[in-house]
Amino acid sequence: MASTNEICEHLLRTPPPSATAIAYNYLVPNVKGLEGLVRIMDDTGVSAAGGSSADKASTTTEISVFTAATEAFSKANTNCTIAESLERIRPIVTQALSHNIRVRGYVSVALGCPYEGPNVPTSTVTDITASLLEMGADEVSIGDTTGMGTAPRTMELLNALRAAGIANNDLALHFHDTYGQALVNTIVGLEHGIRIFDSSIGGLGGCPYSKGATGNVATEDLIHTLHSLGMHTGVNLEAMSKIGDWISGELGRANASRAGKAILAKLQD
């Protein structure tokens, strides 16, 4: 398997052709990681917002920084307290912004923690989210890492974020379907006015610090749900379903997308 730097360099140098702009997002754990990314960008002649000179319209580069909503998870996942993780993140954000690199913050275990249980205080989540935005993060993704989130608690958290003065368009929602609630919670988010939702094709992923955690909600299931509500995503769901099945096969995993599998079964009729 190629190293992160190799993958990063490959994508920056020869971005796959695309009809629409794609934002490649790199997880940056510390300032050194950011410096490495900036060096590769400089070497390959890529500017953050514009893509490579060869294919200006198709790629942008952005970074992700991670923190968590509980001390126990922060310790397990990043080996530091929440406050320490925010202090690690601050210079990354500052430097990224100085290079015009877009920053996405993540708040893990916002709706349930494998160590501290389902009832994560909403005030902790709103405080961390506000800190990330004040540092300059362009967007914060609220992560239900364990999939423990329920419709009522998702609603409560979104109301708390609104009450704290945080705008809907500064937020994304990131649901795992571990308990089958991802799409129900997505509907709660949509009704609240959130329009950015994380997902992974074929439901790939998981979390080593959250036992039994499955991947993000499958992109195919999310897109099917959005289309079923009459929303436009610009995504070709048939093509997406084929890709999800292909990558699941390559990785030797079961395809976790229900809509994807149903669409493919129908195509084979």
Added chain:
Amino acid sequence: MASTNEICEHLLRTPPPSATAIAYNYLVPNVKGLEGLVRIMDDTGVSAAGGSSADKASTTTEISVFTAATEAFSKANTNCTIAESLERIRPIVTQALSHNIRVRGYVSVALGCPYEGPNVPTSTVTDITASLLEMGADEVSIGDTTGMGTAPRTMELLNALRAAGIANNDLALHFHDTYGQALVNTIVGLEHGIRIFDSSIGGLGGCPYSKGATGNVATEDLIHTLHSLGMHTGVNLEAMSKIGDWISGELGRANASRAGKAILAKLQD
């Protein structure tokens, strides 16, 4: 595998002990099937409402009769037109009622047909539902056999049923999770006032006439959702999750319940 009659006789003669009443439901395709059931009930000394004399509180006996919301599915599933299937059902209902046996009607493919597509006319579903209730069916289960149902179309159908004068408490909803919409559609049903939902443990089931169709929504996922909304079901979800995993293993199938698997993973921590 035991024949339906053997299973039926076994359950009627020696119902498994239960703290609460259980309704055993038998699919009855024709009058002959009902006569067979009544004969077994007579032989075993079981009355429909009261259970066997040995265990009066624990069992009741009811029957199911099936029809479909599209002509093409009716032809494939029961080899007759919708009108013919209703005429077959009428004497079954009449005779069942004369024996005090509760009758449940099913309308298959109410939110999408493998042959005729997703847009099944709501008027067809309301007409069939009204016919079944007028014949004397105690309850009609509206079946999304293909899982094509979406939140907006579920809402539209429930509104059409209400407009046709059909009471919520004469209805049940029966969702398959083939496209991942079962719980979203359940929420739509709950908000509309429906309180009876079909499900199957571990998501067992399927439909031979609907390619790619998975089983009913998993009971564990449904119960977890209801509990997450603060509703009381009286079901021990941990015990239910263990049963779902056990029966999936016995049948050599993957456990299709996400909540069930997540709960079991947590218990193994």
